[in-house]
Amino acid sequence: MSRPAQETSYARLALLPGLLGAIILIAALALIGGAWYVWVQFAVAILALIMCVFAVQGKAYWWLIGLVPIAVVFNPVWPLPIDDLWLRILHLAGAVVFIAVGVSIKVPVEAKTAGPAGRYDGKATSKQNTRGGSAPRGSGTKGK
Numbered sequence: 796m797s798r799p800a801q802e803t804s805y806a807r808l809a810l811l812p813g814l815l816g817a818i819i820l821i822a823a824l825a826l827i828g829g830a831w832y833v834w835v836q837f838a839v840a841i842l843a844l845i846m847c848v849f850a851v852q853g854k855a856y857w858w859l860i861g862l863v864p865i866a867v868v869f870n871p872v873w874p875l876p877i878d879d880l881w882l883r884i885l886h887l888a889g890a891v892v893f894i895a896v897g898v899s900i901k902v903p904v905e906a907k908t909a910g911p912a913g914r915y916d917g918k919a920t921s922k923q924n925t926r927g928g929s930a931p932r933g934s935g936t937k938g939k
Contacts, residue, residue, distance in 0.1 A: 805901035809849040813897020816842040817890040824886055827879060836871035839889065843869070846896055853902045861892040 816839055823835040843866035850858040868875060868885055877885070 809900040810897040813893040816893040820890040839869040853900045
């Protein structure tokens with residue numbers, strides 16, 4: 796007998812970090828040169844590296860061409876001396892790259908954990924049923 800092939804479904808796991816990174820980059824245009832800008836650099840660099848992991852998992856290696864330079868340019872540990880105008884242009888370009896990567900990367904996930912038919916099907920697992928006893932909740936056996 797042959798085993799049925801494991802179905803693979805896809806999830807857009809990079810969408811949330813991409814949208815969050817784009818929002819941070821656009822909002823941070825007002826913070827360039829200020830004391831709070833270092834936090835923007837940390838957030839953008841970390842989100843770019845997270846999206847690099849999703850790009851590798853989704854086998855979309857070409858997006859690393861845009862994500863790795865974002866992680867390097869916005870690295871707060873070794874900041875690059877970039878002129879104010881060019882930094883603003885890089886903010887806009889980075890926001891476009893974040894959105895494009897977030898929309899296009901699809902990471903494969905197993906079908907059994909992909910969604911409502913998998914994790915949330917209502918069936919109790921051994922971890923969920925830790926109360927002990929065999930009577931279901933609300934069966935009316937208490938106090939009789």
